[in-house]
Amino acid sequence: MSQVRAAIVGATGYGGAETIRLLLAHPHVAITSVVSSSNAGASIAEGFPHLNGILTDKLDAVDVDLLKEKADVVFLATPHGISSELSPKLLDAGLKVIDISGDFRLKNGEDYEQWYKHKPADPAYIDKAVYGLSEVFGDDVKGTDFVSNPGCYPTATALGLAPLAAHRWIDPKSIIVDAKSGVSGAGRGLSLTVHYSEMNENFLAYKVNKHQHTPEIEQTISRLAGEEAVITFTTHLVPMTRGILSTIYVNLKEARSEDEIFALFRSYYEGRRFVRILEKGKFPATKQVLGSNYCDIGLSLDSRTGRLTVISVIDNVVKGAAGQAIQNLNLMMGWDEGTGLAFSPVYP
Numbered sequence: 119m120s121q122v123r124a125a126i127v128g129a130t131g132y133g134g135a136e137t138i139r140l141l142l143a144h145p146h147v148a149i150t151s152v153v154s155s156s157n158a159g160a161s162i163a164e165g166f167p168h169l170n171g172i173l174t175d176k177l178d179a180v181d182v183d184l185l186k187e188k189a190d191v192v193f194l195a196t197p198h199g200i201s202s203e204l205s206p207k208l209l210d211a212g213l214k215v216i217d218i219s220g221d222f223r224l225k226n227g228e229d230y231e232q233w234y235k236h237k238p239a240d241p242a243y244i245d246k247a248v249y250g251l252s253e254v255f256g257d258d259v260k261g262t263d264f265v266s267n268p269g270c271y272p273t274a275t276a277l278g279l280a281p282l283a284a285h286r287w288i289d290p291k292s293i294i295v296d297a298k299s300g301v302s303g304a305g306r307g308l309s310l311t312v313h314y315s316e317m318n319e320n321f322l323a324y325k326v327n328k329h330q331h332t333p334e335i336e337q338t339i340s341r342l343a344g345e346e347a348v349i350t351f352t353t354h355l356v357p358m359t360r361g362i363l364s365t366i367y368v369n370l371k372e373a374r375s376e377d378e379i380f381a382l383f384r385s386y387y388e389g390r391r392f393v394r395i396l397e398k399g400k401f402p403a404t405k406q407v408l409g410s411n412y413c414d415i416g417l418s419l420d421s422r423t424g425r426l427t428v429i430s431v432i433d434n435v436v437k438g439a440a441g442q443a444i445q446n447l448n449l450m451m452g453w454d455e456g457t458g459l460a461f462s463p464v465y466p
């Protein structure tokens with residue numbers, strides 16, 4: 119099989135660097151361009167010494183004609199508001215695009231403007247973008263040229279709710295999500311919040327009732343449940359580098375046993391190797407998925423309140439970004455979805 123040529127725009131950020139790390143181990147992909155808007159001409163290894171002797175290519179400038187010449191598929195790991203302009207040009211040039219940013223996730227441009235505070239993309243391209251929550255909408259991804267990769271919190275949260283929503287077992291207006299992330303979720307750029315002495319031995323809630331992932335989770339759950347979902351969603355920063363733990367509370371529409379709920383999750387994710395449903399009474403820790411594409415889910419039905427608690431963990435830069443992006447490339451290309459991703463989590 120000839121190699122697919124991949125370019126990474128935003129290669130000097132955390133999402134881009136992780137895409138590089140994972141693609142270097144992919145048997146059917148060759149990295150042919152790493153792109154920077156601010157540092158073209160420098161070696162990628164200059165800013166990322168872990169790549170010394172592995173990938174030392176010079177960074178290319180952002181240039182659609184050059185990308186057309188050098189690549190078949192472009193991963194965009196850029197801040198919001200860049201892909202909305204760049205993706206249409208790349209698609210028009212005949213390239214495949216996997217957008218790791220949030221620019222094409224929301225189907226309603228007004229929602230995007232309200233939550234992301236950027237101008238929405240051209241509606242024709244928003245329509246074209248396939249939302250790539252791989253285990254849930256993977257069939258839509260097959261054969262497409264344009265994937266909008268889900269956000270990190272929405273990946274952990276929606277995977278924890280999808281079987282219940284798709285089978286209409288839950289009240290989609292009763293969902294409360296309490297989610298925590300490591301600081302790499304905020305990217306490589308510096309800010310006071312992620313400063314070591316501010317974050318070390320600290321734990322805080324942020325963007326309360328204002329997080330841009332709220333409408334994305336609602337969009338997915340509404341689509342699956344066939345009725346409008348409204349969620350309460352609170353995000354927290356934890357002093358660790360990687361990992362998301364999403365604790366989800368939800369009311370069932372009708373009484374169900376815990377065994378029925380476990381059976382539903384196991385059958386929904388049957389054959390999907392990256393979602394692991396834990397045994398009854400076990401709950402996941404972020405460390406058990408560190409550096410991997412797994413999403414581990416624990417469940418508990420509280421017989422006292424009748425409420426279900428779902429706990430879902432991912433590595434934000436792998437399953438929450440680069441790993442799922444590559445899983446989506448595999449689906450786009452008709453390869454096994456686990457190609458290049460079949461490694462164990464890092465432990466300890």
Ligand SMILES: NC(=O)C1=CN([C@@H]2O[C@H](COP(=O)(O)OP(=O)(O)OC[C@H]3O[C@@H](n4cnc5c(N)ncnc54)[C@H](OP(=O)(O)O)[C@@H]3O)[C@@H](O)[C@H]2O)C=CC1
Pocket residue numbers: 127128129130131132133134153154155156157180194195196197198200218219220268269270302303304305306307434435438439
């Ligand atoms: N970190 C995470 O866990 C996750 C991130 N994401 C999303 O992925 C995207 C990237 O995030 P992350 O890697 O964390 O962010 P970073 O801040 O670490 O990296 C973003 C990179 O984008 C590049 N960039 C900035 N401006 C432009 C521009 N005008 N044109 C092209 N490239 C530009 C910068 O590199 P340079 O100056 O060299 O061009 C920078 O290194 C974001 O949209 C984020 O929301 C999604 C899921 C998880």
Ligand SMILES: CC(=O)N[C@@H](CCC(=O)OP(=O)(O)O)C(=O)O
Pocket residue numbers: 218219220269270299300301302303304305330331353355
């Ligand atoms: C810890 C942290 O700051 N996380 C980021 C997640 C950003 C991300 O990955 O999501 P988007 O692609 O939608 O920006 C946040 O909460 O905004």
